Amino acid sequence: MQRRSFVHGAGLAGVLAAGVAPAVVHAQANVRWRLASSFPKSLDTIFGAADVFAKKVGEMSGGKFQISTHAGGELMPPFGVVDGVQGGTVEMCHTAPYYFFGKNETFALGCAIPFGLNSRQMSAWMYEGNGLKLMREFYNEYNAINFPGGNTGAQMGGWYRKEIKSAADVKGMKMRIGGFAGRVLERMGGVPQNIPGGEIYQALEKGTIDAAEWVGPYDDQKLGFNKVAPNYYYPGWWEGGPQLDFLINTKAFNALSAEYKAIIECAASHAHVDMQAKYDARNPVALKQLVGAGTKLFRFPKDVMELAFKESMGLYSELSAKNPQWKKVYEDYAKFRAEQTLWFRFAEAGFDDFMQAQKL
Template identity: 85%
Template sequence: MERRSFVRSAGIAGVLAAGAAPAIVQAQANIRWRLASSFPKALDTIYGAADVFSKQVAAMSGGKFQISVHAGGELMPPFGVVDGVQNGTVEMAHTAPYYFFGKDETFALGCAIPFGLNSRQMTAWYYEGNGEKLMREFYAKYNIVNFPGGNTGAQMGGWYRKPIGSMADMKGLKMRIGGFAGKVLERLGGVPQNIPGGEIYQALEKGTIDAAEWVGPYDDQKLGFNKVAPHYAYPGWWEGGPQLDFFINQKAYDGLSAEYKAIVTAAAAYAHVDMQAKYDGRNPAALRSLVSSGTKLFRFPKDVMEAAFKESMAVYSEISAKNPNWKKVYDDYSKFRAEQNLWFRFAEAGFDDFMQQQKL
């Protein structure tokens, strides 16, 4: 969808939400959809984005378009939602696309890759760059139409029973790590484990894994990871700006009227912004609370960061040589990343570096 088309669509939805076009709303049919989430209800930020979306759709349609939201495992396994949408078992899903890199590594580019785009850059690539066009072309192979559905912002680097002091500590580390980043962890000597959010605590508590990453302070505190692994790393180099997505079955989406499609577009954009606002608003107090209760923060050592960067770039080159889907998207993504980093270096990074040294 072109940027101007998006703006026009959002404008229609705004008129509907304001109640200025009741005749249009009345002309639409009553619709009931189901949305399968990959996340547990306990996480009101990441799971909550689907609720925010659903409520916006209902409000803008005058209650005619209802979408029920179902937590991971309620209708299907958390990692089964792509199959569910593709096959039409459910009309929609809300998930992290990189969970499905096993189907095709290109899924990860719709979410986050190690040393990729930050959250603002990801949104810019999607709406202003070629992100929407390229990812829509790819997801069409799975009967899916996607919409951005939130971003956590840069994440923390996970919880560890013992702190990471050097590359030597990465050897044999059994770590729950989301999606694509496991490929890099393996090359660093670690053993990646792909475990749904609702099952991580138990795995850490039992010692099935040595470490786990999820999102950041607000969610991590809710899940209680600090009780079983006291060392908290930063930064999450594998998730500088992970974008969640709403996946919609192609046939279901095509069956919507133009007005309902505009409502879906506007509601997704609203949920996208709302989710990151919640994380940015709630993470500072949660981090302060965690530290005051005994959590020990540590920064990844330079040799770990440099090795991870080197191996990440090698992985991308190898995938580009064998996966044309990946190469087509990554070539554009990486060019956009280089341009963004040049700009952010002078503006955002310069400002942030100064401000973070001030005592406010």
């Protein structure tokens, strides 16, 4: 019997049952990629997003598309991953884009800027606004395409060896603070230090720095900051909703089949949601444990917040005047932020304010 006649007569179910079509069903090629992370494996939630992503890619491809994940420093320095992707040393990375504001301040808009969007608003700007379109135009210059890869939600304001009672206490303070926010801290009189997560504890313990921020209770507890700096402040005004990214080498991505490209997109979205769900579920328990162990919680003084806001807006105006790429993306970002803040003021804030006043 000729194969064409058999397929026509048997129908799809018969073909599959007879084992004739595996070559069609499993036509995709085997692909092996490496992912370089900016984070240590000890931080299971933020590094773990890379593992969640890679596992889902493997599952959806029937094991034919495998991605190995590598902690910061394993293949390249934590802050060298963008160069690694751009140069094709690795096919992709998982990082916080604002680490690379030194290359161009526009990187920060793909992650978080002081007094920016919260996590839900950031996802809305990316997926339904112009965020993905604008950032992909920008990342194209670095031979990369981005996919949202997680969000921590609003972060805490960090750990301080001494109490911050007014804006005057910020002057001269050496603080580990992530990427772009250091520009604002500097304008406030502080001394920013950009230190990878795995090196913060030692710097804080030795007094090399006076303060440090990372993410929030769950990660901060793992890193042990409470043992060397008892004063824990909130909110992290510089990170209302920091988004992590999967950055993929453009040539490597374009070489994928349409099916594998779709798998990448879906796996990234899954990891994006999964990360924040984990932080939202784990932070409350960790915060209770930290307070029970002696951590002292403080809200930032009003004058600190007001000075930080003033300096942030001043910085953005200056950048818009001298960096055309920043200006193009920030104008759209700022318009979206204004609309979102107005909306959240009513429904979200109204509901949250009431619920937080109740005895539950």
